[in-house]
Amino acid sequence: MNQFLAMENFRKWIPLLVLIGLALFFTAVNPNFLSFRNFARIAISASPALMVAVGVTFVILMGSIDLSMEGTVAVCAVLFALMLNALGGSIAGWGWMAIPGTLFVGAILGAINGLIHVQLKIPSFMASLSLGFVGIGLSLLITGGNRIQIEDPIFRSLLTLRIGGFALMSYAALAALLIAWFIQDNTTIGRNFYAIGGGEDLARSSGLNVGKLRITGFVVAGIFFALGAIFAVARLGIAETETGRNFMFVSVTSVVVGGTALRGGSGGVWNTLVGVLIVNVIGNGMVVIGLPDYFQDGVLGLLVIAAVYLSTDRRSLSFVK
Amino acid sequence: MNGGLTYTERMRRHFPWITLVSALLLVGMTDINFLSPENLLNLATDIVPLLVMAVGMTLVIYIGSIDLSSQSIANMATVLTTISLPALGVGSGLLVIAAGLLFGAISGVVTARLKVPSFISTLAVGGIALSVGQFASGQQALHMDAEQRKHAFGWIMGTTAGIPHELIVALAIVAVAWFIQNRMTAGRTFKAIGAAEPVVVASGIRVERYKILAFALSGMFAAIAGLMFSVRLSGGSPTLAEGFLLPAIVAVLVGGTPLTGGVGGVTNTLIGTMIVAVVRSSMLYLNIPATGQQIFFGLVLIVAIATTIDRSKLRIVK
Amino acid sequence: MFELQNVEKRYPGVHVLKGVDLKIGDGEIIGLVGENGAGKSTLMKIIYGAVQHDAGNVLVDGVPVHFRTPRDAMQMGVGMVYQEQSLISNLTVMENIFLGFEKPFIRFGAINWKRMSEAARKQLRKVKLDINPATITSRLTFSQRQLVELAKVLALEERVDGKLVILLDEPTSVLSKDEIELLFSLVRELRRRASFIFVSHRLDEIIDLSDRIYVLKDGAVVDVISADEAQIETIQKKMVGREINREYYRENRQIPYNKDDVLLELDHVTVAGRENDVSLKLHAGEVLALVGVEGSGREPILRTIFGMRKPEKGTVSIRGMTVRSFSASQSVSHGVGYIPRERKIEGIASGMNVFENMTLSQMKNYSKGGMLDIAAERELARDWIRRLSIKVASENVDCGNLSGGNQQKVVLAKWRSGGSEIILLDHPTRGLDIGAKEDVYEMVRDMSVDGVGIILVADTLEEAIGLSHTIAVIKDGEIRKWFNCQPGAKPSLYDLIQHMV
Structure with missing residues (x-):
């Protein structure tokens, strides 16, 4: 029993060890990796991805999955830019309303997603994938395929303002992570997500309204996707359909690599932070040591297979589709 | 009790072709030219690569799994065909087919042996295929030499008695898939896995092998789709087949193969693909912007899943 | 007082329960025995609300009630300690005890863990289990988990007006001799707070613990025996007691x-x-x-x-x-x-x-x-x-x-x-x-x-x-x-x- 517990405790730390190992490896190949400026760069590129990954973490904790992020991020990014520009173009003026407005849009998209999954009883991966396609189409329809520029210097200060070397965006992402942590550990819905992931039947017989909780999970995810969209716009200064690109693969990989199990019930937002950092360190490190960035998808693909493989208890599973 | 199907169940089986005919008539009423043999033939030829990909996807959905790597494998196939054409000629086709089989088989092994859910395993394998495509192409659009293309694959591009060879090849591929599905032990086993996997295990069949085979075949068909697309466009690029995944899944589901598997099959997908084609071109006829398609197909997908899925097989919907 | 009157249940092709009458007084311990297929598990499911009966009445203190879900039953003070453990193993002990009833511990949207922990300790004391309520459930031994389940059911006490009725389904099947002794003395002590329905294959234990024993056969109660007069052999004969038809089995x-x-x-x-x-x-x-x-x-x-x-x-x-x-x-x-x-x-x-x-x-x-x-x-x-x-x-x-x-x-x-x-x-x-x-x-x-x-x-x-x-x-x-x-x-x-x- 003790040996088993020790093993389990060790397992918990594997993702962090992998992260440290990767950092050491890239530093050994090219010492430039280990620089403050490079870390600040990784922090910026990781901020939008962290928000999206944290969002999907809640859904995965329940044992479902949300693959709608590319569409949701695209719609939120585009609507955010339009709202901001329509409200005077500056966060300092009425433009700030675009932020809650976008979070609301994210929540609505998440609610639609959850409702379709729960009410029509469609597996979440397919319901959310379909809605992701709808979202991409919607954002294309809104923009007509064009880019929307954001010129507001105050909004862009999320990227440009540096405090202690790190961009303001990174601090904002950290704050959002702390909120997510609070939701996860200290609220009833957060704890009930774990209950559903740990045993849906048992949770239901204890009287939890599982359907409602699932929908709530998708709403929370949608809000975090919207946050990710805002950071992504701040980072590039433009909003377009492409803003959502690649978030699906990267965020799901991050969550899984961070050690949150796909079957639900274990892991959490701190795991996701580690996972996002692993993914971004790999992306950054490959560039630093001179490998073309297009290897990234392949490497992440292998990583995700390895992570799911290692985290799955195959004895308890009979049939996997 | 003997085979008494309810009315709705019986209707459901005919729903796909009724949809197709109604869609055709509806568009035909707005513009009778739409129903001209030429136009229909063009319509059919146009969707050949999609059809081939959807046929492969059908086999995987038939066993109750999903393949999200098809588009990436097709992308990779366009690049590999274009690159290997000068050296291998028609042999480049075989290379691409082998690559598709290999990538599909990897998805199958990861799903069946490592027990990773198929939507994750194929997403991951798709990522790997994408990297291979980008690496092989150097992230550029590549072009085929007209002479070499004609020499190796000219037979695909010609027409006989007004019927494009492309269409004939596609129908031959559908026929092969139909034969595998309906007349071979592999196809029967696929059906049984989709209908009741525990029964297959308790019947002493090595389920894992057949699952791997289904994924491998899906990869192969995706690669053939990429190959044909690349020959048609006379080139390849790691993003050439972008936008194939959604319509391919829609074609399978609208055709009447449910996400839970076990019923439907390639003939259904043939009808499903034609529905997709009619909807697509009618949208052009009705001046609906191309971006509207994605929204429309996304919604259609949800409706198709919701109406075809067999909920008795899903005790808990996750 | 908890009572079943003439309860019926049919599944397609099978008549599972044929007019079952059952009565439990406050603080009473009832034994329920029967062969596999006699209808025990269906009867239990009806009592704790997992299955609905087709006909007859379920009465709590003389008032007819209808349980649509286990939660309904819990709110009327009827709880179940499952044989195949129903705790969610990735949650802490206290979260399991109060799952679905977290409301009283919420302050400004957050769960007050200190208060929940105190409340959980109080419940755990009832079953004499001295563990940290913040322990992850998967780390407990099997018998500890069983006691936590009992504590979870006993937590109903504070939420329900009347007395509790607690079902124990084969609680001893995986316990050691000492653990069984401990459980039994606990149950005897707890009868001030609750009445129990005890289901087991081990007839000696049933006789040892219960006041009265209901014998179920083919979906009907064939006898109710007072524990003082009960003997293993007579119960066994009542459980089976059928002539074997030679022709039927060829x-x-x-x-x-x-x-x-x-x-x-x-x-x-x-x-x-x-x-x-x-x-x-x-x-x-x-x-x-x-x-x-x-x-x-x-x-x-x-x-x-x-x-x-x-x-x-x-x-x-x-x-x-x-x-x-x-x-x-x-x-x-x-x-x-x-x-x-x-x-x-x-x-x-x-x-x-x-x-x-x-x-x-x-x-x-x-x-x-x-x-x-x-x-x-x-x-x-x-x-x-x-x-x-x-x-x-x-x-x-x-x-x-x-x-x-x-x-x-x-x-x-x-x-x-x-x-x-x-x-x-x-x-x-x-x-x-x-x-x-x-x-x-x-x-x-x-x-x-x-x-x-x-x-x-x-x-x-x-x-x-x-x-x-x-x-x-x-x-x-x-x-x-x-x-x-x-x-x-x-x-x-x-x-x-x-x-x-």
Whole structure:
């Protein structure tokens, strides 16, 4: 029993060890990796991805999955830019309303997603994938395929303002992570997500309204996707359909690599932070040591297979589709 | 009790072709030219690569799994065909087919042996295929030499008695898939896995092998789709087949193969693909912007899943 | 006070509960006993709200109530301590205790862990469990988890006006002797707070703990015995007490088997995950019944023979050849056929027609180079439809639409037509009506005549006795007693039960 517990405790730390190992490896190949400026760069590129990954973490904790992020991020990014520009173009003026407005849009998209999954009883991966396609189409329809520029210097200060070397965006992402942590550990819905992931039947017989909780999970995810969209716009200064690109693969990989199990019930937002950092360190490190960035998808693909493989208890599973 | 199907169940089986005919008539009423043999033939030829990909996807959905790597494998196939054409000629086709089989088989092994859910395993394998495509192409659009293309694959591009060879090849591929599905032990086993996997295990069949085979075949068909697309466009690029995944899944589901598997099959997908084609071109006829398609197909997908899925097989919907 | 009046429950084709009356006074401990299939579990499910009764009344303090969910029952003070543990293992002890009832601990949207922890400690004190409420449940021992479950139910006390009614389902089945003692003294102490319904196979424990004992047979209460007057033998006789009908089981067709022709031998086999040692021999034409209570380890033995589990120790040999690699496909190719208990899940593929189901295990006999000979498949199906008189319009009918009996015939035909010589029957008559059962019995005799060896895990003891040549009584995974079952010299139910419990 003790040996088993020790093993389990060790397992918990594997993702962090992998992260440290990767950092050491890239530093050994090219010492430039280990620089403050490079870390600040990784922090910026990781901020939008962290928000999206944290969002999907809640859904995965329940044992479902949300693959709608590319569409949701695209719609939120585009609507955010339009709202901001329509409200005077500056966060300092009425433009700030675009932020809650976008979070609301994210929540609505998440609610639609959850409702379709729960009410029509469609597996979440397919319901959310379909809605992701709808979202991409919607954002294309809104923009007509064009880019929307954001010129507001105050909004862009999320990227440009540096405090202690790190961009303001990174601090904002950290704050959002702390909120997510609070939701996860200290609220009833957060704890009930774990209950559903740990045993849906048992949770239901204890009287939890599982359907409602699932929908709530998708709403929370949608809000975090919207946050990710805002950071992504701040980072590039433009909003377009492409803003959502690649978030699906990267965020799901991050969550899984961070050690949150796909079957639900274990892991959490701190795991996701580690996972996002692993993914971004790999992306950054490959560039630093001179490998073309297009290897990234392949490497992440292998990583995700390895992570799911290692985290799955195959004895308890009979049939996997 | 003997085979008494309810009315709705019986209707459901005919729903796909009724949809197709109604869609055709509806568009035909707005513009009778739409129903001209030429136009229909063009319509059919146009969707050949999609059809081939959807046929492969059908086999995987038939066993109750999903393949999200098809588009990436097709992308990779366009690049590999274009690159290997000068050296291998028609042999480049075989290379691409082998690559598709290999990538599909990897998805199958990861799903069946490592027990990773198929939507994750194929997403991951798709990522790997994408990297291979980008690496092989150097992230550029590549072009085929007209002479070499004609020499190796000219037979695909010609027409006989007004019927494009492309269409004939596609129908031959559908026929092969139909034969595998309906007349071979592999196809029967696929059906049984989709209908009741525990029964297959308790019947002493090595389920894992057949699952791997289904994924491998899906990869192969995706690669053939990429190959044909690349020959048609006379080139390849790691993003050439972008936008194939959604319509391919829609074609399978609208055709009447449910996400839970076990019923439907390639003939259904043939009808499903034609529905997709009619909807697509009618949208052009009705001046609906191309971006509207994605929204429309996304919604259609949800409706198709919701109406075809067999909920008795899903005790808990996750 | 909790009362059931004339409670009825029917499932398609079965009358599970036939007018059950049951009454529990405050602070009373009721024992509930009955054979497998007597309706105990359905009765319990009705009491704690997992299943709704069709007719009759459930009264709490004389007021009729209707539980639609277990939560409804909990709100009326009725809680269940499950045999197969219902705690969510990735949550902490306190979260489990208050799952779904977190509201009182919420301050400004956040859970006040300190207060929840204190409240949980209070509940844990009731069951004398001194653990940190913030412990993750998966780290507790089995008996600790059981006490946490009890504490979870006792937490209802503060939320409910009246007294509690607590169901204990086989609570002692995995506890050590000391732990059982501890549990019993706890339950006796807790009767100030609650009344208990105690369900167990162990009659000595039932007599020891309860005040009155309800004996359930065939869905009806056959007797209520005061514990002072109860004796194990009388209860056992009441639980079974039925004449075995020889004709029903086709005893006249039972012929001796060939003792020299050993089909299957298990030599000191340890089934995976159990510390047991099983040896048996199955001969051509023999029906060997494995008999035991639920969870005694019959199914794992069947699954090991079928290759779905690999034994940890010992050897399995089929026709004298030692089996080296264990997989279902190996066993099938060695001539083993398996008729699973869950017919609709593992037996019949609904959505596939009769001939597709029949050839599923033997497609290589009906194909060449991977190509199916569908005409031959149809021929086979028509032949067996005739031989077993399967009631079906044609071989093209979807097996999902057949009646249970006809489905079972299709499964049998699948193995027999494939030439299986060793057939494993796991509850072959479960859920069948009487006529279909008799058909199955006929088929068992037919197979014996053909020299097929059968291992049977029967639905009832009568069935096992009626059909078999040999009976092995299994308890805790091991064979405790062998019985010879020659016609006219069959053991009685009572003979068997003695060794089962």
